[in-house]
Amino acid sequence: MTSRARAPIRRGGGPALGFLAGLALSGAFAALFVRQVDFRLVEPVLGRLELGALFPILVTTAGLYLYKAFRWRNQLGPGRRVPLGSALRAIVEAQAVNTVAPFRAGDLLRGTLLARRRGLPAAELTATVALERALDLAALLAVGLPLLLLPGLPPWLGGVVLTLAMGAAAGLALGLALLLPGRRSGSLAALLTRALVRAFGSRWPRLPAVLTRLATGLAVPVRRLPVLLVLAVGEWALWALLVRVTLAGLGVPLPWTAALVVVLAANLATLLPAAPTGVGVFHYAVMTALESPAGGASPAVAAAGAVLTHLVVMLPPALVGLALLPGAGRKPAPPGYTGRPTEPPRRGSSRGPGRDGVSRARHGEDPRNRSLRVHRRSPLPTPGRGGSAGDGLRPTDQPDRGPAGAGRRVPDGGHP
DSSP states (O other), rough: OOOOOOOOOOOOOHHHHHHHHHHHHHHHHHHHHHHHHHHHHHHHHHHOOOGGHHHHHHHHHHHHHHEEEEEEEEHGGGOOOOOOOOHHHHHHHHHHTTSGGGGGHHHHHHHHHHHHHHTTOOOHHHHHHHHHHHHHHHHHHHHHHTTSTTTOOOOHHHHHHHHHHHHHHHHHHHHHHHSSSSSOOOOOHHOOOOOOHHHTTTTOOOOOHHHHHHHHHOOGGGGHHHHHHHHHHHHHHHHHHHHHHHHTTOOOOOHHHHHHHHHHHHHTTTTOOOGGTTTTTHHOOOHHHHHTTTTTOOHHHHHHHHHHHHHHHHHHHHHHHHHHGGGGTTTOOOOOOOOOOOOOTTTOOOTTTTTTHHHHHHHTTGGGGGHHHHHHHHHHOOTTTTTOOOSOOOGGBOOOOOOTTTOOOOOOOOOO
């Protein structure tokens, strides 16, 4: 009786299904966007954009990403401060990954890229990125809740902000319950960590170290939280400035309140698990925010502003990041590395790499010491023969290896 071989179970279909669901969601919102847009009116609005208007847009974009790098660098601990250029490069590369990967996977990759270059713990830096996103959400609610008092907001915006605020309040309560210590057994986070180590520590030996690094990245002194929150609010103000500069390129003066409404709508839309860059969802959210009474733009200007804002937000960092990504996985060369390969050892020969003067010189060793090195490896001369002419040591200088005369010199004639 022969047993039938079972077909192997294929795993990993979850990310593919999530990607397809994101494409379907983006397609639905893109269909809503196209249905409400008359592209014959949009084309003349986009034609107003002149080449000279791109300069302030690019300068504002560069300043925004420099501020993001400064903010992330300031969030790191005192022993984890990195150069501003390294933080900026990791942020731009992560943004480039977000343009092609779903669910903003580049945000998780950002800490790994910086850790690989600077020799820092990847789990700790990834935890700082997660904390940064939590602070972004708190700052977005701090800006968005007062905007709900404005008349003429899009119908969907108020409900989403209130729902998000309730979720953030529940998350804050859960975080406090996890972090506050108990009377006997410590905090719930410590209990959860011990339970995870007890359950999976034998399978993953590095789990305790990873959990410790994650906790270190999330640990921020309470006195620094207001400063980090103010920096997050400042970043949203820069995003609003970028929206104003972009719409000014189309000849549309946009008030600060309307620009903040657009930023709020665009970022709430990107929370949905849509296709990469939030295509479709981003366009519909920005268009409805601009053509609402709070935005005050015509439908044609709102559609053109949505298209141009999406290009400005996504395209420049994506192009720069994709140019930098090919060298993202390279570690810095150690000091003294020349890049020239050493000679491989010859089979059957005692002269391998490092025994001749040339290869020793490549490794920073003086080839003139070769004779001394060889003589040190040569056997000691036998008594009575006086040693060989090339051993480099006189017979009278040989130490007595016996137990009675260990470490003493033997004079001429034999015994001490």
